[in-house]
Amino acid sequence: MAARKWTTEQIPSQAGRTALVTGANSGIGYQAAMELARHGAHVLLGCRNGAKGGAALERLLRETPGASAEVVELDMASLASIRACARRLAERGMVLDLLINNAGVMALPTRELTPDGFERQFGTNHLGHFALTGLLMPQLLTSAAPRVVTVASLAHRNGKIEFDNLQSERRYKPWDAYGASKLANILFAKELDRRVRAAHGRLLSVAVHPGVSATNIIENGPGSNGLKAVVLKLVAPIIMQPDAAGALPTLYAATSPDARGGEYVGPDGFMEMKGWPVEVQPRANGLDTAVGARLWTVSEELTGVAYPALG
Numbered sequence: 001m002a003a004r005k006w007t008t009e010q011i012p013s014q015a016g017r018t019a020l021v022t023g024a025n026s027g028i029g030y031q032a033a034m035e036l037a038r039h040g041a042h043v044l045l046g047c048r049n050g051a052k053g054g055a056a057l058e059r060l061l062r063e064t065p066g067a068s069a070e071v072v073e074l075d076m077a078s079l080a081s082i083r084a085c086a087r088r089l090a091e092r093g094m095v096l097d098l099l100i101n102n103a104g105v106m107a108l109p110t111r112e113l114t115p116d117g118f119e120r121q122f123g124t125n126h127l128g129h130f131a132l133t134g135l136l137m138p139q140l141l142t143s144a145a146p147r148v149v150t151v152a153s154l155a156h157r158n159g160k161i162e163f164d165n166l167q168s169e170r171r172y173k174p175w176d177a178y179g180a181s182k183l184a185n186i187l188f189a190k191e192l193d194r195r196v197r198a199a200h201g202r203l204l205s206v207a208v209h210p211g212v213s214a215t216n217i218i219e220n221g222p223g224s225n226g227l228k229a230v231v232l233k234l235v236a237p238i239i240m241q242p243d244a245a246g247a248l249p250t251l252y253a254a255t256s257p258d259a260r261g262g263e264y265v266g267p268d269g270f271m272e273m274k275g276w277p278v279e280v281q282p283r284a285n286g287l288d289t290a291v292g293a294r295l296w297t298v299s300e301e302l303t304g305v306a307y308p309a310l311g
């Protein structure tokens, strides 16, 4: 369990560690990358847009003089891009100590497909990270203390994994697809932890959620469309915390010596919307081991990525 009022001041030195953060050019991902770099890690900013990645790197180096960071091209909606990124890191002989599965899109108004034919939210938020984690496993397993942090959401609570509608092919509802993808994040993190434990491995897999945080995710997703987005915008100034606070659960899971594999970490405040990172509990749907195991098998089939031995 996290200590009360865990802050970035409690981040131990990250010197000598290398971290990849997906979706690092904005919001929670940027803040997490910046703090890791501030504490001495070499940080790879995984970004799909070169110009945005470059601007984020410039900002990071300005805010954290002397930081060690670089941009890596990575489109989480494209298996080809994910494979190319993993291949480049392998060719560099990289030891990866930390992977933060953070990139995400939310409640896109209409059903969109990725180049691989996946519904964009499920494809980006879950399948892309499932594939990336598996492909980077050889680099992670060369670390003495590897960690994988997967960023889920309170929205998992309304999520359902419908195996006959995984790509929303039967019906598309923007928030249902988002909820399912974020539920998949929790099921994935917990299933990865179970598999590591069964293999007596040392990798820590932790799921987190940031509460409710002011980032670009509304504008890039629902915008002002739909009742939920309008309500979100209206109550945002009251319930939302800044992106730096939203990054605390991620940073706790990524760096605290107290973080445990299989844990789910979120803010301790009213309805987990804001506050300091502590262990929280997903709804029952996030604890369903049978669905977690089946989702793993289906994700392997859909992405063509088979995980190596995790021990």
Ligand SMILES: NC(=O)c1ccc[n+]([C@@H]2O[C@H](COP(=O)([O-])OP(=O)(O)OC[C@H]3O[C@@H](n4cnc5c(N)ncnc54)[C@H](OP(=O)(O)O)[C@@H]3O)[C@@H](O)[C@H]2O)c1
Residues within 6 Å of the ligand: 022, 023, 024, 025, 026, 027, 028, 029, 046, 047, 048, 049, 052, 074, 075, 076, 077, 078, 102, 103, 104, 105, 106, 124, 125, 151, 152, 153, 154, 155, 209, 210, 211, 212, 213, 214, 215, 216, 217, 218, 220, 246
């Ligand atoms: N903010 C909240 O209240 C909240 C609540 C619960 C969960 N979350 C989760 O927190 C995570 C971060 O979101 P955020 O709130 O920080 O929003 P954000 O500011 O919009 O950041 C999302 C990041 O993901 C990137 N991204 C989206 N699609 C991508 C793709 N195909 N390939 C690579 N990168 C991609 C975005 O890049 P571009 O700039 O190129 O679009 C951006 O860097 C998400 O997983 C989200 O579900 C957020």
